[in-house]
Amino acid sequence: MKTVVIPTGKPYEVLIGRGLIGRAGQEIARVHAPCRVCVVSDSRVSALYFFSLEAALKAAGFESRLFTFPEGEASKTLQTFGEAEAFLFASGLTRSDLVVTLGGGVAGDLGGFAAACYQRGIPFVQIPTSLLCAVDASVGGKTAVDLPGGKNMVGAFHQPILVLCDTAAFSTLDEKRWADGAAESVKHGLIRDTALFERMSSPLWREDVDSTVEMNLEVKKSFVCGDETDRGKRQLLNFGHTVGHAVESLSGFSLSHGQAVAIGMAAEMRAARRMGMSAAGENDVIPVLRSLGLPTECPFGYREVVEAALGDKKRAGNTITFAVLDRIGQARLEKTDLDTFAEYVRLGVE
Ligand SMILES: NC(=O)c1ccc[n+]([C@@H]2O[C@H](COP(=O)([O-])OP(=O)(O)OC[C@H]3O[C@@H](n4cnc5c(N)ncnc54)[C@H](O)[C@@H]3O)[C@@H](O)[C@H]2O)c1
Numbered sequence: 495m496k497t498v499v500i501p502t503g504k505p506y507e508v509l510i511g512r513g514l515i516g517r518a519g520q521e522i523a524r525v526h527a528p529c530r531v532c533v534v535s536d537s538r539v540s541a542l543y544f545f546s547l548e549a550a551l552k553a554a555g556f557e558s559r560l561f562t563f564p565e566g567e568a569s570k571t572l573q574t575f576g577e578a579e580a581f582l583f584a585s586g587l588t589r590s591d592l593v594v595t596l597g598g599g600v601a602g603d604l605g606g607f608a609a610a611c612y613q614r615g616i617p618f619v620q621i622p623t624s625l626l627c628a629v630d631a632s633v634g635g636k637t638a639v640d641l642p643g644g645k646n647m648v649g650a651f652h653q654p655i656l657v658l659c660d661t662a663a664f665s666t667l668d669e670k671r672w673a674d675g676a677a678e679s680v681k682h683g684l685i686r687d688t689a690l691f692e693r694m695s696s697p698l699w700r701e702d703v704d705s706t707v708e709m710n711l712e713v714k715k716s717f718v719c720g721d722e723t724d725r726g727k728r729q730l731l732n733f734g735h736t737v738g739h740a741v742e743s744l745s746g747f748s749l750s751h752g753q754a755v756a757i758g759m760a761a762e763m764r765a766a767r768r769m770g771m772s773a774a775g776e777n778d779v780i781p782v783l784r785s786l787g788l789p790t791e792c793p794f795g796y797r798e799v800v801e802a803a804l805g806d807k808k809r810a811g812n813t814i815t816f817a818v819l820d821r822i823g824q825a826r827l828e829k830t831d832l833d834t835f836a837e838y839v840r841l842g843v844e
Contacts, residue, residue, distance in 0.1 A: 496704055498711040500633055501719050502653050508633060510707050514660035515547050515596075515621060519554025522592070522619055525656050528555030530591040532582050534605030536565040539597040539623050542666055547596055547621070558594070559585050563604070567640070567747040570600050572648060575639050578608040589613050598624035598671075599631035599751065603646070606637030610652035620654045623663040625675025625703070626752055629682070629710035632657045634718045634728075644805055645739045651723050661704050672700070673787040674752025677734075679706060680782060681759060682713040684774075685733050688823035695782050730825045732808060733817035734759035737792070737842060740802035744794050756788035765842030766818045771828065773821045792843040799843055800836045 495511035509521060531551055535544060540562045551558045561581040563569045582593070595605035595618060602620050609618035622632035638649025664672075676694060683691025690709045693699045699706045714731070721728040738758025742749055749757070760776050760783065767775035780790045792799065808814055815829045816838075830838065 496708045498708060498715060500653075500657075500711075500715055502635065502722055504653065504655075506653060506655055506657065508657040508659060508711055510628075510659045510661060510704050510711075512660065512662040512704075514658040515543055515663065516550050518547055518594075518619075518621065518658055519550040519552070519556055521658055522551070522556065522594070522656060523554045526592055526617060526619075527590075529557075530585065530587055531556045531558040531594050532585055532587055532591070533558055533560050533594045533596050534578060534608060535560065535562055535596040535601050536569065536598070537562055538565040539601065543596060543623060543663060547594070551594075556592075561605075565600075567600060567751070570604050570639050572639055572641070574604060575608060575611075575648075578604065579612055582608065582612045587612065587616065589616050591616060593618040594621060595619070596621045596623065597627070598622070599627045602627050602631050603636070603638050603649070606635075606652055606654065607639055607649055610637050610650040615652065617655045618652070620657045622657065622659050624667060624671055625664055625707075626671070626678055627675075628659045628661070628664075628707050629675055630678040630714060632659065633711055633714050635722060636724070643743055643802075645743055646807070653722070659707060661707065664703060669787060670750065671752075674750050676786040677752035677756045677759075677783070677788055679710055680779065680786070681731075681734050681755060682710050684759065684779065684819060684822055685730050685817065685825040686713045686716060686823065691782075691822055695785065727827075729808075729815060729827055730817045733819070733825055734762055736803055736806070736808055736814075736816040737761045737799060737839065739806055740799045741792060741794060744798055744802050749789075753789050756783045756786075756790060757792050759783070760790040761792050761839075761842035762816070763819065765838045768841040769838060772819045774819045778822060794843070796836075796840040796843045800839045803835075803839060804832065 742754035766772035
C-alpha cells in the first residue's frame, strides 16, 4: 500500500492499494471515532461496492445509510444536492457524524459539497472508484455542483479527512472511463512531471496503476499545497480546462470530462504554439491522447467556445487567466484581455 500525505491546513492521508473498501471501517476509525455515516454514491457504483463498504463500516462500529442518485454528470445539480441535504437531515446526522463519498468525481464533488454545507460543514471521507477521481478529483477539497450551462458554478472548498483509493475497484471500469482518468494524468505530466507524461505512452501506466496514481497525487499535492483556495499556482491545474470545460458544457455532457479535457489540451497547445507563447505544440500531445483512446478535435466553432469559456470561473472582469506550457513538464499562467483570449481560442480550435 502507498500513502501520500496532503499537507493542507489540516493534513490528511491518501491511501492507495487493492482491497481498501473492505478495510474502510478500520482505516476511517484511525481518524474518526465510530459514528453515523451517510454514504453518497451513484446508482452504478453503489450496486457494485456499497455492500462491502457497509459491512466494513459495521465491523468497525460505524452505522451507515446510503444516499444514491442516477449515475452521470446530469445528476451533479442543485436538485440532487438538495435531496442529499434532506437525506442527511432525515438520517439524523449531527456535526460529529460523517459523509463518505463512494464513486467517481460526481459522487465526490456532490457528496463533498453536501458535507461542506450540512450544518455549516461536517467531515467527509472520499473513496474514489474511478481513475479520474483517484488521480485528481478526490484530492484538494474542491466540491461543487453544476448550473445549467455552467460547470461547478456552486461549490465550496472542503478538504476530506481521509482518502481511500481502492485500485481493485478499477477492474469494473469500462475503457472509456480508463481513458478519462488517463486524460487528467497526461495533464499532470504536461504541467509538472515529464516522467509521468512519458509513462502515459507505455503500458506500465496501467500495469502498475498504483504507482501512476501516486505520481499524479504528488503533482496535485505540489499545486494544492500553499494555494488551497485556487488564487495562484493551483490555477495551473486548469491547463486544458479553459477550452475543456466550455466544450464539456456545450456538448450537454455527452462528452465526458476526460474527453473534454483531452480536446481542451490539444486546442490550448495549438493556440499557444501559434501565438508564440509555448515551445511545445499540439503534435507533442495528440499522438499520446489518441493512443489512450481520447478525442482531440473540437466539435464546436470558436465563437461558441469563447462564449462558453467566458462564462467560466476563470474570468475576472475584463481579463481571463489560463495556463500555458513553457515546455512539456513546466507551465505558467497567462492573463490576457478578452479580445486576445478570443483570438487564442480561435487559433486553438480552427
Ligand atoms: N473536485 C475536483 O478537483 C475535480 C477534478 C477533476 C474532475 N472533477 C469532476 O469529476 C467529474 C468526473 O469524474 P468521473 O469521470 O469519475 O465521473 P463519474 O463520477 O460520473 O464517473 C464516471 C462513470 O463511471 C462509473 N464508475 C465509477 N467508478 C466505477 C467503477 N469502479 N466501476 C464501474 N463504474 C464506475 C460511474 O458510475 C459513472 O457512470 C466531473 O464532474 C468533474 O467536474 C472534479
